[in-house]
Amino acid sequence: GAVVSQHPSWVICKSGTSVKIECRSLDFQATTMFWYRQFPKQSLMLMATSNEGSKATYEQGVEKDKFLINHASLTLSTLTVTSAHPEDSSFYICSAAGTNQPQHFGDGTRLSIL
Amino acid sequence: GNSVTQMEGPVTLSEEAFLTINCTYTATGYPSLFWYVQYPGEGLQLLLKATKADDKGSNKGFEATYRKETTSFHLEKGSVQVSDSAVYFCALAPRGGGADGLTFGKGTHLIIQP
DSSP states (O other): OOOEEEEOSEEEEOTTOOEEEEEEESSSOOSEEEEEEEOTTSOEEEEEEEETTSOOEEOTTOOTTTEEEEEEETTEEEEEETTOOGGGOEEEEEEEEOTTOOOEEOOOEEEEEO | OOEEEEOOSOEEEETTOOEEEOEEEEOSSOOEEEEEEEOTTSOEEEEEEEOSTTOEEEETTEEEEOBTTTTBOOEEESSOOGGGOEEEEEEEESSSTTSSOOEEOOOEEEEEEO
């Protein structure tokens, strides 16, 4: 089946640094990619939707200047958490969808900000 | 807005027991409904889906029927196995397909004891 690769799977960094998370669709062209955030024992919350070559659409309450999303190709989207702080610590999950394809999810990235 | 409510866990059952995980939703229009499963240490996998009222999704012995009159999509399995232990998420997409971000329930942790 379709595979979505997310990297890194775990990152620990100091407060104030920026962290980039990559999401790649390995065997199909992802016209749309999604970024979700999951707090412990909570549901996945959609953060933003990105279409290749377009600016991302952010959900209400998500700071677009804090969470920079780039979807420069049909196989790669990146999420950059800028000037990360402890409250940004969470589990971030991407998904990718192509034409007539359901969403396929990456394995997630656990971000810990010290 | 859209929302998904599913029964809180953990749900603990013995092997070969009958499983029901309740899921109800609130949405305008005609959403598509999904069940995703997350095994320990892995990403989300699509378990089954239904795109219109009265559709039944099925996979790996699991079933769920899209009930518009009760706005429900309950997950059932006649005889669970230890390998079914995982977290199950009910989700909806407003328009179906891969173009929309999903709205998830909080997840139900299922534990099957031998």
